[in-house]
Amino acid sequence: MLDPQLLRNELEKVAAALSKRNMTLDTSSIQVLEEKRKAIQMKTEELQSLRNSKSKEIGALKSKGEDAQAVMDEVASIKAKLDESVSELDEIQIELNDILSGIPNIPHDSVPNGNTEDDNEEVRQWGEPKKFEFEVKDHVDLGEGLGLIDFETATKITGSRFVVMQGDIARLHRALIQFMLNTHSTEHGYQEINVPYLVNADSCKGTGQLPKFEEDLFHIKEHGLYLIPTAEVPVTNIVRDEIVNNDDLPKKFICHSPCFRSEAGSYGKDTRGMIRQHQFEKVEMVQLVKPETSYDVLEELTGHAENILKKLELPYRVVTLCGGDLGFSASKTYDIEVWLPGQNKYREISSCSNFEDFQARRMKARWRNPETNKPELLHTLNGSGLAVGRTLVAVMENYQNEDGSITIPEALRPYMNNQTTIEKQV
RNA sequence: GGAGAGGUGGCAGAGUGGUCGAAUGCACUGGUCUUGAAAACCAGCGGUCCUUUAUCGGUCCCGUGGGUUCGAAUCCCACCCUCUCCGCCA
Numbered sequence: 001m002l003d004p005q006l007l008r009n010e011l012e013k014v015a016a017a018l019s020k021r022n023m024t025l026d027t028s029s030i031q032v033l034e035e036k037r038k039a040i041q042m043k044t045e046e047l048q049s050l051r052n053s054k055s056k057e058i059g060a061l062k063s064k065g066e067d068a069q070a071v072m073d074e075v076a077s078i079k080a081k082l083d084e085s086v087s088e089l090d091e092i093q094i095e096l097n098d099i100l101s102g103i104p105n106i107p108h109d110s111v112p113n114g115n116t117e118d119d120n121e122e123v124r125q126w127g128e129p130k131k132f133e134f135e136v137k138d139h140v141d142l143g144e145g146l147g148l149i150d151f152e153t154a155t156k157i158t159g160s161r162f163v164v165m166q167g168d169i170a171r172l173h174r175a176l177i178q179f180m181l182n183t184h185s186t187e188h189g190y191q192e193i194n195v196p197y198l199v200n201a202d203s204c205k206g207t208g209q210l211p212k213f214e215e216d217l218f219h220i221k222e223h224g225l226y227l228i229p230t231a232e233v234p235v236t237n238i239v240r241d242e243i244v245n246n247d248d249l250p251k252k253f254i255c256h257s258p259c260f261r262s263e264a265g266s267y268g269k270d271t272r273g274m275i276r277q278h279q280f281e282k283v284e285m286v287q288l289v290k291p292e293t294s295y296d297v298l299e300e301l302t303g304h305a306e307n308i309l310k311k312l313e314l315p316y317r318v319v320t321l322c323g324g325d326l327g328f329s330a331s332k333t334y335d336i337e338v339w340l341p342g343q344n345k346y347r348e349i350s351s352c353s354n355f356e357d358f359q360a361r362r363m364k365a366r367w368r369n370p371e372t373n374k375p376e377l378l379h380t381l382n383g384s385g386l387a388v389g390r391t392l393v394a395v396m397e398n399y400q401n402e403d404g405s406i407t408i409p410e411a412l413r414p415y416m417n418n419q420t421t422i423e424k425q426v
Numbered sequence: 427g428g429a430g431a432g433g434u435g436g437c438a439g440a441g442u443g444g445u446c447g448a449a450u451g452c453a454c455u456g457g458u459c460u461u462g463a464a465a466a467c468c469a470g471c472g473g474u475c476c477u478u479u480a481u482c483g484g485u486c487c488c489g490u491g492g493g494u495u496c497g498a499a500u501c502c503c504a505c506c507c508u509c510u511c512c513g514c515c516a
Binding site: 038041042044045046048049051052054055056057058059060062063068071072073074075076078079243245364373375 | 436443444445455471472473474475476477483484485486496497
């Protein structure tokens with residue numbers, strides 16, 4: 001949520017900033033509502049104040065044993081006006097709130113203009129895509145060739161966009177999780193955390209998945225709960241409705257979790273393989289920080305994700321998302337794209353974002369600034385470190401051998417009993 | 427799933443219809459004292475929104491949402507959560 005003050009005082013500036021996202025803000029209707037709100041709120045509070053003081057008078061009179069009927073009649077007429085005023089105010093506030101909660105975050109100045117992912121700006125590249133001396137396979141052919149990845153059975157058990165992994169591929173998948181968690185917690189200073197995978201609606205509102213993107217979530221209606229689309233939701237909501245102590249900042253969490261996404265609207269997109277699934281696993285970095293540090297932290301956090309790819313020796317590039325491609329809650333996002341030989345292109349494997357105070361305002365997540373001694377909004381950031389399924393795909397495709405076996409990256413061997421290759425079992 | 431108890435400020439804990447945003451203690455902040463610290467003493471100390479350049483002022487908040495009343499932390503209803511006991515269970 002944007003700062004309502006900003007919308008009041010600098011509406012035109014906000015509208016201009018949002019045009020970078022390729023959206024137009026209906027400023028005139030906001031202005032009209034806002035003026036109405038102001039007038040009615042002032043009137044309402046005046047009436048409330050009057051009612052309160054008169055009621056106290058009644059109390060004082062009665063305690064002295066005097067007759068209070070005249071004042072009571074007076075309050076009755078105030079009350080009628082007040083009720084009307086309150087319901088009018090409620091209506092306007094709901095309307096304004098709906099508008100406000102539907103407005104995305106303002107892009108940072110450094111965010112490039114543009115509408116689609118083609119307009120994203122490459123920041124850097126790392127590593128060289130390997131030249132293969134043979135015809136490369138994608139992870140589906142590799143996995144099915146090894147007999148260790150099985151989409152058909154997953155479809156039988158559940159449906160499309162699910163997968164069953166077995167044997168050494170399942171172990172490699174698990175090894176990746178351990179490797180990522182260990183690296184972030186021991187080398188990058190994150191605290192490991194384990195959280196619920198079902199969350200309530202308030203948590204989804206806090207991080208911005210609700211109310212606008214309900215169709216992307218799996219909803220357990222009987223219990224009013226949602227399957228998490230990312231650990232960002234439960235982890236960031238740890239500080240919802242909290243005032244964090246200055247000494248406890250920054251908070252840095254690393255969390256492995258499954259992620260569930262309905263992928264509504266992506267029919268026909270990435271239908272082959274493990275790239276886009278309804279369920280996948282991810283190791284997520286979350287940081288809750290003081291506002292003045294958040295852009296430095298974004299660089300740092302992106303570096304932490306890159307470090308995983310460097311250790312796995314997987315070529316990648318980093319892009320800055322353009323305004324049109326930026327997520328709803330983010331001010332600035334770097335995507336990290338890993339090289340996939342099977343597709344002969346770079347594909348997103350991590351998304352690192354600074355939300356500034358956008359999520360914090362929705363969540364009422366604050367810290368006490370020792371300089372002002374007042375509660376102030378935190379800044380929230382998160383990034384994948386990394387998407388495990390896609391990392392598995394990248395390892396398989398980049399480390400494939402001509403015979404269909406897969407060499408295990410050095411960094412993962414300690415997690416695989418020092419095994420060096422994955423081969424077809426005979 | 428059954429039975430009972432309970433949800434008040436950072437924590438503990440009082441408050442059962444009026445001057446209660448809320449006693450008291452602890453914690454915290456500032457000051458006095460001290461070479462320094464501790465102790466003692468004095469003072470301050472929730473959040474929200476509106477208005478305002480700012481102050482002043484006002485609204486709302488005692489789990490959440492409704493209701494009763496001139497007036498609700500206090501009474502009524504629903505829901506949520508926590509604890510104890512029983513049952514079931516990884």
